[in-house]
Amino acid sequence: MKDFTELSCMQLDALREIGNIGAGNAATALAQLVQAKIDMSVPEVSILPFDDVAKLVGGADVPVCGLYFAVSGSITGSILFMLPIERANLLVDMVLGRNAGETAAGISGELEASVIMEVGNIISATYLNALSYFTKLRLLTSVPALATDMAGAILNGVLAQVGGVVDDVLVLKTMFTREDRDIVGHFFMMPDSESLSTILQALGVNC
């Protein structure tokens, strides 16, 4: 399989299910870290033209805090965790036990940046561990790369890596929320198109 648009309904369902397993474990890890109830949205699986990916977080010029991880091992791909800036600040407050609103200066400080990167590390590692356990594939993540800027700008370089091969990306998206209301962040898993048949085979839906 070379093209995401050739995926059948059953295959999309199987991919949604791995998103579900990964995100469920990541939500639990996040909840333990911040000592609060963390919910997750039903994972969405979409095949999107490049330009539409930024719309999932509100538009190309929306300011966000973005964490990027390269996925390697049996498959290759990208993980992006994007949080609205004020949410990133709140997350830092929660992890450091500060009062809400204390990290108002943004995550420009070294401590704040490492807190956010550590949260990203835990979420992406938990997500991939669950995936790895379920699919028996070997999955590794890189160290996190952090940028705080426009959502589109952050996506550019990540999408450019696959841009030579495809015009669309497969996005597994989950939204984490705290106590049903506050959005914590958007989690994207984007497997490269070459890795798709490996994943489908591991799930037993390669046809």
Added chain:
Amino acid sequence: MDNIIQVGMAELKIATAPNKLLTAGLGSCIGICVCSPAHQFGALAHIMLPSSTQSKKAHNKAKFADTAVDLIMEEMIKNGVNVSKLYAKIAGGAQMFKFVGESSIMNIGQRNALAVEEHLKRIGIKIAARDTGGNFGRTIVFDPKTGDLKIRTIGHGERTI
């Protein structure tokens, strides 16, 4: 009433004054703006990659620096513009992430900027102004009437080139 035409990632659009062209959230991508002041006509391409020759799937010409400048030239000729009077303004080509290990994501912005300059020179379009590099995103608005390119950033100021 002026219309603002949105140009997405890997797209090319044209506009006649008083319409303007906008592309949001340029990171490592580059916005190539070309206009002919005499015709009040302009084009904006939002390219993602330096070269179509290294690509297995190169049918979208607006995605690559080399094919996008050719496409801009085609549009100019098709719309009856005197191509000897064209000039370009470019913005983008940033490196958004500080550290990404061995990944090619590292210098894609810089490679894009070099490729855009090279190919504009190849087809004989002069670069009148540029705002490339850095580690921040840019949203740009191009006015084919004046040739002004307005650049907005988050925390790195606003300017018109």
